[in-house]
Amino acid sequence: MSSPGAPVRVALLGCGTVGSQVARILVEQAADLRARVGRPLDLVGIATRTVRERPGVDPALLTTDAAALVARPDVDLVVELMGGIHPTLELLTDALAAGKSVVTANKALLAQHGGELFEAAERAGVDIYYEAAVAGAIPIIRPLRESLVGDAVTAVTGIVNGTTNYILDQMHTTGAEYADALADAQALGYAEADPTADVEGHDAAAKAAILASLAFHTRVHLDDVDCEGIAEVGAADIEAAEQIGCVVKLLARCTLSADGTIAVGVHPTLVPATHPLAGVRGAFNAVFVESINAGQLMFMGPGAGGSPTASAVLGDVVTAARNRVRGVAGPGESAYSTPGITDPGRVRSRHHLALVVRDEPGVLARVAAAMAHSGVSIQEVRQVPLPGDGAHARLSITTHVASTADLGAVVAELEASDDVSGRIRVLRVEGE
Numbered sequence: 355m356s357s358p359g360a361p362v363r364v365a366l367l368g369c370g371t372v373g374s375q376v377a378r379i380l381v382e383q384a385a386d387l388r389a390r391v392g393r394p395l396d397l398v399g400i401a402t403r404t405v406r407e408r409p410g411v412d413p414a415l416l417t418t419d420a421a422a423l424v425a426r427p428d429v430d431l432v433v434e435l436m437g438g439i440h441p442t443l444e445l446l447t448d449a450l451a452a453g454k455s456v457v458t459a460n461k462a463l464l465a466q467h468g469g470e471l472f473e474a475a476e477r478a479g480v481d482i483y484y485e486a487a488v489a490g491a492i493p494i495i496r497p498l499r500e501s502l503v504g505d506a507v508t509a510v511t512g513i514v515n516g517t518t519n520y521i522l523d524q525m526h527t528t529g530a531e532y533a534d535a536l537a538d539a540q541a542l543g544y545a546e547a548d549p550t551a552d553v554e555g556h557d558a559a560a561k562a563a564i565l566a567s568l569a570f571h572t573r574v575h576l577d578d579v580d581c582e583g584i585a586e587v588g589a590a591d592i593e594a595a596e597q598i599g600c601v602v603k604l605l606a607r608c609t610l611s612a613d614g615t616i617a618v619g620v621h622p623t624l625v626p627a628t629h630p631l632a633g634v635r636g637a638f639n640a641v642f643v644e645s646i647n648a649g650q651l652m653f654m655g656p657g658a659g660g661s662p663t664a665s666a667v668l669g670d671v672v673t674a675a676r677n678r679v680r681g682v683a684g685p686g687e688s689a690y691s692t693p694g695i696t697d698p699g700r701v702r703s704r705h706h707l708a709l710v711v712r713d714e715p716g717v718l719a720r721v722a723a724a725m726a727h728s729g730v731s732i733q734e735v736r737q738v739p740l741p742g743d744g745a746h747a748r749l750s751i752t753t754h755v756a757s758t759a760d761l762g763a764v765v766a767e768l769e770a771s772d773d774v775s776g777r778i779r780v781l782r783v784e785g786e
């Protein structure tokens with residue numbers, strides 16, 4: 355417990371898009387934060403790569419020596435917003451070992467080293483909070499870790515990357531080119547320092563690992579997540595989706611499989627316009643949780659950007675500070691379950707196939723036979739002539755739920771047949 359009336363002293367690591375907003379709020383809302391914590395929240399130092407003038411930041415607080423800042427005996431709480439794995443892991447490990455609580459937005463770090471950090475916090479009897487690490491401002495970590503801890507979650511499906519949702523939304527609504535939409539997302543502060551983490555799905559995969567760990571009371575590592583980004587999504591996919599009443603979204607899906615294992619994946623997915631996730635626009639995120647007792651819950655809001663993410667960070671800072679004032683630590687992770695990860699081939703989903711076939715008698719029947727042969731059932735099929743080409747047609751096929759292995763067998767058989775020209779484009783389709 356900190357001494358009576360003493361401030362809770364905060365060290366900030368990183369003063370970029372999010373860190374600068376946290377520094378601003380700590381100053382602008384100091385009186386309210388003090389009233390809510392019961393003590394002042396004093397910002398005692400900010401580590402950055404370079405010491406230079408920053409609007410609204412007292413230059414006397416800046417240092418390039420993050421390790422020395424973390425080691426200062428007067429620091430109670432370390433707020434990590436610098437990102438990266440090293441030296442971040444070492445800095446946070448040192449902070450926890452020294453009895454300091456930690457607030458972080460670093461999903462990449464948690465998805466790879468969460469287990470060791472949670473154990474270090476448990477050993478030291480301090481907090482590690484990370485609401486901002488998944489879906490920015492949206493409260494989803496605490497609802498899963500605390501509010502739903504008495505229920506049995508069966509699925510978590512989310513749009514958890516603002517950059518890719520912004521890009522896909524722009525492609526649908528303005529016909530924007532992928533590269534232009536990405537440049538906008540970077541300028542708006544949504545993208546990671548290296549935006550390949552966004553577009554290749556790694557950022558969403560890290561968040562999926564964190565969500566699945568909490569939802570299923572286990573530890574899911576980034577490497578357990580089957581990950582596909584949006585770099586291959588083009589205008590043809592957008593058009594194919596719209597023709598069947600869907601939008602393309604990058605979905606993170608964490609589900610309980612029939613054999614008791616858990617499937618965790620990130621894939622560009624066709625989402626029917628009637629689904630709650632279809633209307634999530636721009637850089638907004640949403641997480642759709644299904645549980646045995648509560649039923650369906652939808653959490654939606656700003657998923658990226660400096661000020662929204664800082665809101666989640668400050669919520670954690672106040673909670674951790676309140677705990678320190680009372681001399682307690684909040685509830686940690688429960689990771690008692692070891693269900694194992696579903697084999698990627700056994701993951702089940704609806705699929706959409708876009709293919710070009712010879713426009714001749716018997717072709718459609720042979721395509722249907724190939725699907726029947728692998729036990730994949732057709733839900734909907736459309737055929738349109740290929741413009742300016744009397745010999746070929748474009749087929750759009752939506753399947754019923756099937757395993758990815760069975761679907762892969764169908765695709766291989768069809769691609770090897772003379773009836774099909776070129777490659778078949780396969781995308782998952784949300785829903786039953």
Ligand SMILES: NC(=O)c1ccc[n+]([C@@H]2O[C@H](COP(=O)([O-])OP(=O)(O)OC[C@H]3O[C@@H](n4cnc5c(N)ncnc54)[C@H](O)[C@@H]3O)[C@@H](O)[C@H]2O)c1
Nearest residue numbers: 368369370371372401402403435436437459460658659663
């Ligand atoms: N930007 C968002 O919308 C958003 C949302 C949720 C979570 N996050 C996460 O928050 C973290 C920060 O993101 P950001 O967008 O603010 O990044 P940013 O690149 O804008 O800022 C990072 C800051 O950390 C500093 N820094 C980096 N390495 C350092 C080191 N070794 N020593 C001292 N300072 C160092 C940089 O100088 C910079 O001030 C990341 O983990 C990111 O994944 C970002």
Ligand SMILES: N[C@@H](CCO)C(=O)O
Nearest residue numbers: 515516517545546658
């Ligand atoms: N780059 C991330 C930031 C929020 O975690 C995104 O676009 O969602």
Ligand code: NA
Nearest residue numbers: 485488490492
């Ligand atoms: Na959040």
